[in-house]
Amino acid sequence: MIAKETSDQLSKLIGSEKVFFREDGKLDQNTFDSYGLDRTKVYSPKYQILLFPENTEDVQKIVKYAYENGIAIVPSGGRTGYAGGAVAKSGEIVISLAKMNKVLDFDPFLGTLQVQAGMITKNLHKEAEERGFYFPVDFAATGSSHIGGNIATNAGGVRVVQYGLIRDWILGLTVVTGKGEIFRFNGEILKNNTGYDLKHLFIGSEGTLGIITECVVKLTKPPKDIRVIFLAVPEYKNILDIFKETHNFSLPLLAFEFLTDYCLKKVKEHLSVSDPFPESSKYYVLMEYEVQDEADEEKLFGILETITEKELITDGSIAQNSRQNETFWKYREGISESLSLAHTVHKNDISLPLRNMEAFLADMEALLATKYQGFEVALFGHIGDGNLHLNIVKPKELSDADFFERCKSVDPEMFSLIQKHKGSISAEHGIGLLKKDYLQFSRSEAEILAMRGIKAVFDPKGIMNPGKVL
Numbered sequence: 001m002i003a004k005e006t007s008d009q010l011s012k013l014i015g016s017e018k019v020f021f022r023e024d025g026k027l028d029q030n031t032f033d034s035y036g037l038d039r040t041k042v043y044s045p046k047y048q049i050l051l052f053p054e055n056t057e058d059v060q061k062i063v064k065y066a067y068e069n070g071i072a073i074v075p076s077g078g079r080t081g082y083a084g085g086a087v088a089k090s091g092e093i094v095i096s097l098a099k100m101n102k103v104l105d106f107d108p109f110l111g112t113l114q115v116q117a118g119m120i121t122k123n124l125h126k127e128a129e130e131r132g133f134y135f136p137v138d139f140a141a142t143g144s145s146h147i148g149g150n151i152a153t154n155a156g157g158v159r160v161v162q163y164g165l166i167r168d169w170i171l172g173l174t175v176v177t178g179k180g181e182i183f184r185f186n187g188e189i190l191k192n193n194t195g196y197d198l199k200h201l202f203i204g205s206e207g208t209l210g211i212i213t214e215c216v217v218k219l220t221k222p223p224k225d226i227r228v229i230f231l232a233v234p235e236y237k238n239i240l241d242i243f244k245e246t247h248n249f250s251l252p253l254l255a256f257e258f259l260t261d262y263c264l265k266k267v268k269e270h271l272s273v274s275d276p277f278p279e280s281s282k283y284y285v286l287m288e289y290e291v292q293d294e295a296d297e298e299k300l301f302g303i304l305e306t307i308t309e310k311e312l313i314t315d316g317s318i319a320q321n322s323r324q325n326e327t328f329w330k331y332r333e334g335i336s337e338s339l340s341l342a343h344t345v346h347k348n349d350i351s352l353p354l355r356n357m358e359a360f361l362a363d364m365e366a367l368l369a370t371k372y373q374g375f376e377v378a379l380f381g382h383i384g385d386g387n388l389h390l391n392i393v394k395p396k397e398l399s400d401a402d403f404f405e406r407c408k409s410v411d412p413e414m415f416s417l418i419q420k421h422k423g424s425i426s427a428e429h430g431i432g433l434l435k436k437d438y439l440q441f442s443r444s445e446a447e448i449l450a451m452r453g454i455k456a457v458f459d460p461k462g463i464m465n466p467g468k469v470l
């Protein structure tokens with residue numbers, strides 16, 4: 001009943017066409033549920049009110065109302081997150097940015113685009129391309145994720161090794177704080193040293209400080225031509241040695257990814273791709289380079305020659321056309337999809353200093369052998385960034401509940417190892433609900449206290465995505 005009254009009040013504020021009350025039947029229950037869920041699959045949605053604002057002022061009206069009435073809010077982007085950040089399971093109101101998907105401005109001098117935060121990331125790529133530019137943040141979920149969700153999670157992706165995280169590509173942000181204030185952080189100028197750069201607090205804040213409604217993203221020139229190389233690598237150590245070799249060639253390395261043979265098998269089973277090589281290998285590496293001219297092509301062969309002579313690889317192939325580029329990328333980017341089609345998995349997205357990686361892996365393998373004896377493990381990731389995606393696959397005979405219980409009991413031991421080797425328990429997926437209880441493995445008590453202080457400034461009543469991150 002209270003929810004119905006809230007829904008009626010919100011309809012008066014922003015228009016009834018933007019307000020969906022669960023029981024009014026305007027959306028079927030599955031679709032309604034899907035706006036309060038992400039890809040974690042471990043939580044059930046429980047909420048009554050779903051809103052589709054169309055501009056920053058609509059968002060402000062909603063948040064002010066929620067602030068005055070102490071109502072919790074979950075910001076909902078493309079719901080591709082893997083940390084439970086967009087899950088509404090405690091009667092919150094869900095604000096979907098899906099209708100806020102327009103281009104607002106383009107600055108040809110700076111090469112920046114201003115868009116609403118609900119724009120699907122791939123559409124932003126197209127908008128940049130149509131203007132002769134390139135937006136380099138990309139990964140397997142960008143056909144569904146929102147640019148606002150990417151910013152709220154400080155997304156990484158497959159080209160971080162060359163272009164960095166999304167944080168490096170944000171010039172300005174418009175946000176509505178948990179108090180309902182609109183802040184417009186910069187956006188038109190490159191240089192602005194006027195005190196604290198507050199937009200960076202919202203990048204990676206997972207909806208806990210306010211709602212990102214608009215952003216100004218920096219663009220760059222597209223790579224002239226790209227070459228994708230797929231390598232068969234017999235030992236883990238060799239992967240790191242190959243990465244070190246790439247520093248000796250002045251050729252822009254756009255991606256450096258790896259996967260195990262288990263991952264490749266899963267992709268072959270589900271996405272009908274053929275074998276890359278006649279013989280299988282324990283590991284595979286995908287490298288992507290930008291090439292400008294003949295001299296660069298020679299450098300590329302130089303790299304292959306060097307790693308072959310040093311016996312770091314057992315086979316290797318340069319894609320000959322765009323179709324082969326796609327196939328090589330499918331081996332890597334098809335892993336998450338293939339795993340989720342056939343299995344329940346427990347995901348860990350972690351990062352380590354590359355120099356500590358081998359020692360960490362030895363410890364990790366020992367832990368897996370004792371705690372997950374007989375379990376299948378899918379290991380892949382953005383290895384050039386020190387980022388591993390460690391996926392524990394549920395054995396058929398275990399129930400989901402028993403499986404997740406087991407994983408929960410092992411996680412602290414895994415996180416202790418990560419801490420010991422100076423890594424992070426979340427490289428790019430964020431903390432959300434999933435890793436909230438383990439934040440202390442990567443952040444000190446004093447840091448967590450400072451974060452709480454910052455949250456209190458922007459969200460004094462704690463209505464923004466409560467229960468997430470902190």
Ligand SMILES: Cc1cc2nc3c(=O)[nH]c(=O)nc-3n(C[C@H](O)[C@H](O)[C@H](O)COP(=O)(O)OP(=O)(O)OC[C@H]3O[C@@H](n4cnc5c(N)ncnc54)[C@H](O)[C@@H]3O)c2cc1C
Pocket residue numbers: 038039074075076077078079080081082084085086097117118138139140141144145146147148149150151152153154155156157158206207208210211212213336337428429432465468
């Ligand atoms: C197949 C696959 C591959 C992936 N690969 C990568 C990868 O390589 N790199 C990577 O970084 N991530 C990856 N992810 C994870 C995910 O896609 C990213 O975290 C993405 O940035 C989330 O964007 P989203 O719009 O889906 O956000 P959602 O899942 O909807 O939300 C994520 C968080 O941001 C908050 N939020 C969303 N929009 C806003 C907003 N406008 N204002 C304030 N808060 C908001 C939500 O409340 C939530 O806490 C992958 C996911 C999948 C399914």
